[in-house]
Amino acid sequence: MSVFLPLLESAADSALVDALGRIGPVIVPSLVQVPVSDTCGRYILFDHDSSFDLDKVVDFLDGGAEKVIIPVSWAKEIAGTLPADRILLLLDVANVSAVTDKIREGVSGVLIKTPALDLDLISSVMRFFSDSSVYVLPTTLESPSQSTIRKILGAKAALVLPTSQLTLGASTKDQINVGEAFVSALTSDRRDGLFATVVSSYPQGGKSLGLVYSSVESIKESIVTGKGVYQSRKHGLWRKGETSGATQDVVHIFLDCDSDAIEFSVIQHGSGFCHLNRLSCFDDLYGLSALERTLQSRLSSAPEDSYTKRLFNDQSLLRSKIMEEADELCHAETKEDVAFEAADLLYFAMTRCVAAGVSLADIERSLDKKAKKVTRRPGNAKPQFAPKAAQPTSVYSVAAPAANGKPNGADNDFIRMRTFDLSVISKVERSQLLRRPVLKSDEMISKVKPIVDEVRDRGDTALLEFTAKFDKVNLSSPVLHTPFPDETTQIEENVRQAIDKAYANIRKFHEAQAENSTLKVETMPGVVCSRFARPIARVGLYVPGGTAILPSTALMLGVPAQVAGCQEIVIATPPKSDGSVSAEVMYVAKLVGASTVLKAGGGQAVAAMAYGTQTVPKVDKIFGPGNQWVTAAKMLVQNDTDALVSIDMPAGPSEVLVIADSTSNPDFVAADLLSQAEHGIDSQVVLVAVNLTSSELDAVEKAVDLQAKALSRVDIVRQSVAKSIIVKTSSVEEAVKFSNDYAPEHLILHLKEASQAVSLVQNAGSVFVGPYSPESCGDYASGTNHTLPTNGYARQFSGVNTLSFQKHITSQEVSADGLKVLGPIVATLADCEGLDAHANAVRIRLRQILN
Structure with a gap:
């Protein structure tokens, strides 16, 4: 775990951010708008106000982010889908109890926001998140200090410090020097207080270059300058390469597990670290690192007639040799042959890299970035190496539609779907296939709310204004009441016959669903419990207009409402350009016994039915599909106690x-x-x-x-x-x-x-x-x-049916003999809950019965 975690604020100085990157990860809030390409090795914070977007989380992880920090509501969706070691949980003090075992097992640690430092709270969180990293962000910390950092580290946690509380200069009352904060965790058993420091080469597989010592001052300077600075026991601060030119760029500074030694990972320049002009004080390079150095030297100094020089000059030859050696490696059988052919392939591959200016460090960075990806391509070969049928498309390489509406690709005219094979895709990719497009309901609700509010407050006036604005129709009245004029229901004979037959089938099936009898159960002698169905009195049915006329939706909603016995049926549908309603929909409205047809669509129609207007009856439940405006309005009104209206179900695309x-x-x-x-x-x-x-x-x-x-x-x-x-x-x-x-x-x-x-x-x-x-x-x-x-709600919801238009009421009838047995049970439970009046309502009756 880090000594502390910096929290990047938008106003942070770039030099400070660079310095922080040398000593550990930096927390970057997603709202800071940092490009995905700049988040490698960082922690990305999605705060409680962020809109849930799994694709964005995956993009950051694929882009190299070390971890993402997500709120509990997100963890319920993500836990078990993405690797636990890449996820931290964002918790406020108040919602610790909301963490389930599934969420806990699906994350590698927790960042807890707390008003003040509370070691007891931290300890309890540590116990719950055993073997996990715990970070603490106190929202009222005014004076960051080394003692505060040590106190949190003593509790096996780490402090989160906003960049506004960190400085590269001298520590003040409100800010702490980055170097001083970092060394807060360091301890030394030496009399001179120095810290043993291992210097290793980046990359070269982390090869040890030598052993030196560091002081608080040298560490602070290295962090600020990004150069290798150490403490000489004889000469004071030792700025490596100051006289020899063999300087070092500090990539990272690590603490060891006991916090009594450190490691500098550096890029070594010049002749090397050792005073004998070698890279390392221990021995020279070997393996791939030695090969890279040799090839880099040969690139500039190889004799013109040498084979290596020929490879550098003849790219077609080099390409052929790479393909040849790859083929020989594929056909090698014994362990020795595989090693031999792999060595040949690596030689030619490294020659290609050096010729292109690519170093082992570049390759390792690419490997590290690939390793951080949580999505994987299926891994199939390109068409020239494998049958075409074996080429499923990657979840994250979908061709977007071109400007002409056709999908981009080799053949823009061919209308095709994308193909995936469950046997080769990862768990994360499979979960992506199950996802629908993100419906940003909060955004849509905020957009539709002004419309709903206007209709609620101004009734028909607002309704007619919105109809003129959105449907481009000026109406004198927004409704048609029964009896509907005959001319509004005149349709072609063949259409009428088709609707009548569909109506008969739909009614027959939905009549069979109706519950007309009373369920009675004697739960114990003298105690009879019943359940019976009653129709919802007033219902609103939304029939979309949009790009198609949908009398079928009017049938599907109107028939079960009629069968259930609803007293008032209001059908809302957008008017046509001439202000009329589709004759087919009007015919169905008459067939199902609708009392009112509302000539309006969108959120304004939903609002009119939810609250009622001067001409539109208020309903108790709203049914029907619609666009995002309709869906958002339905969700909004069902949560408004002034409306007292329910809806059928959430809706999404077909x-x-x-x-x-x-x-x-x-x-x-x-x-x-x-x-x-x-x-x-x-x-x-x-x-x-x-x-x-x-x-x-x-x-x-x-x-x-x-x-x-x-x-x-x-x-x-x-x-x-x-x-x-x-x-x-x-x-x-x-x-x-x-x-x-x-x-x-x-x-x-x-x-x-x-x-x-x-x-x-x-x-x-x-x-x-x-x-x-x-x-x-x-x-x-x-x-x-x-x-x-x-939208996946078939896990929880049924389709609309006759029971959707009914509600169930229960009743109980207890006889005197029944109360003799049931009463003491009820009184005991009421006493247990401390509800004396409940118990008294039973005992007052028992005394009369028993007397």
Whole structure:
């Protein structure tokens, strides 16, 4: 653990930041806007006010950040997904109890914010986070000092100091010198107070250059200047290379485990560290370091006719030799042959590096950065070295759409999905496949709140103003009340027949769901408990307008409301450009017994139904899908006690997940994928392939491309498909497990034994079984409801059904004989909780019964 952790503030001096980087990691708040490329070796702090963004966390870790510091709410999402040794937990004193065992096991330590230094609190945190790093950030620390740092170190923790409390100059009341802070932990058993110092070369595998001594003053100067400065026992401060020119750049200064010795990791210049003009006082270079030095020397001084000089001058020869030696290494069989061929390959590879000005230090830095990545490419060879079918795309190398809306790539015109293989991707990459686009609900709620507030406060006036602004329609009244004029419900005969048949199927299925009987249970003699259903009196149904007319949504919401017996049904839908409402939606409104049609969309329609206006009835529950404005407004009003309204479920973009094996029809599979992709550019489309060969997958992809280009909404499909994925699996069980983790809105099973796979399904909005059960049937007319949970909420929510429009009330009836048995139990429990009036309500009755 570090002696202390600096917390970077935006106004920090660059020289101070450089100096701090020599003695350990620096905490960088994510809001400081430091580029990912500049965060290598640092700790990135995501404070409580940061919006959750797993991709951003991964980007920082991939970019070389040593650790990320995240709040508890984030840890609930991340724990177990990212490596624990790269995560620290940000805790306030008040939320220590919110840490679960899963969170504790998913992090390597904790940064605790506390108003004041409390050693008892630190000790209790240490006990809970045993074997973990603990850092303490007191929010009211006014006078940083060595004694404060030592006190925290004595508790096996480390102090966090903002850069405003650190200085490269002399310590003051408000600031402590960086060097003095660093040596706070150092102890010396020498009479002269010096510290044994090992000097090692960076990189050269950390090769020891020599043993010297340091003092507080020499350490302070090294930290500030970045040069090797030590303490000579005879001559005082020794600035290495001051006379010889063999200077050192200090990369890092480390404490040993006992805090009584230090190590300087340096880049040695000139003839070397030793007075005998060698790199090291112990021996000379060997291995790769010796090879690098030799090649660097030969680059400038090799004879023109030497082989090494020829390699430097002839890049095609060097390239050929690298490929030749790589091939020989691949074919080597014995241990000796592998070592021999690897040595040859390394020689030619190092020649290539030296010719390009690349050092071993550069290579090691690159290796260290790669090692910090938490995502991995699948690792497959390039096309010229492996079959094309073996090339799944990396999670983090997705081609973005070009300006023309088509995905970038070798063939911009081909509409294709991205492919991943569960057998070769990492756990982190798999978790990324399960994620949807981040819905920044807080931002949307803040944007929609002024609209909601205006409608709540000004009613119809605000509602009409927003309709004019957003829908470009000037209305005299925002509503239509029953009886609806006949001309508003006139539709084509074939459409009417289709709606009537769909209505009959949907009603039949939803009537079977209704609970009309009372559940009665005698829990003990004389004690009868009951539960009965009652309809929600007033409901609001939001039917989107947007890019499509959706009478089907009016059916799916209106029929169960009608079946449940809701007294008042309000349908809200955006008006057309002429101020009217789609005749198909109006026909359904009449069919399901709606009392009011609200000609408004967006957050203003939700607000009108939630609070009521001069003409819009207030409702008790709001149902229906919509865009981000509608979703945010629903979330906002359900949390407002003035509204006293609930909502059906959170909503996100439309989704479909198709599981297909070799028996599937590629044209059917493609059609099912596209039926969801056409909803919008943010639609989520997933194909889970069970042991499909490359040719079988190609057939699906070609069918997707061919069918997509024949669609009227091809521009939307082109963008949504480019962001969609194919996931290759090895069994039906593995495929369904991935689907359960994804929890799709729609799940389609194109399998040989599709009906048998249904028993494996745990999380899905609605399941479509077999080749002749397209999702379209459920969307329109089979009878099931199409208002389903999206965004992974199928883990917790059911789709809309008749019970969604009912509430359940319980009752109990206790006889005198029943109270004789139940009463003493209740009184005892009331006494236990100290609620005397509860106990008295029972005992007063028991006394009358017993007397």
